[in-house]
Amino acid sequence: MEAWWNMLVSWFPFLLLIGFWLYFMKRFRASRQQELVERSFQHMERVEASLDRIARAVENGKDK
Secondary structure (H helix, E strand, C coil), X not given: CHHHHHHXXXXXXXXXXXXHHHHHHHHHHHHHHHHHHHHHHHHHHHHHHHHXXXXXXXHHHHHX
């Protein structure tokens, strides 16, 4: 029983460090993922605006 206790005490700081690392990596990934989604939507809005300008230019060119 004492061997188990000694092993637990010696491994506890290492396991705690791994736990904190996993926790912060998960939080970082979630915040980064939200940022990427927002940037993707902004990019799609810019592409849509560009395509609208191109479509209007093509339509105006056909009218001439």
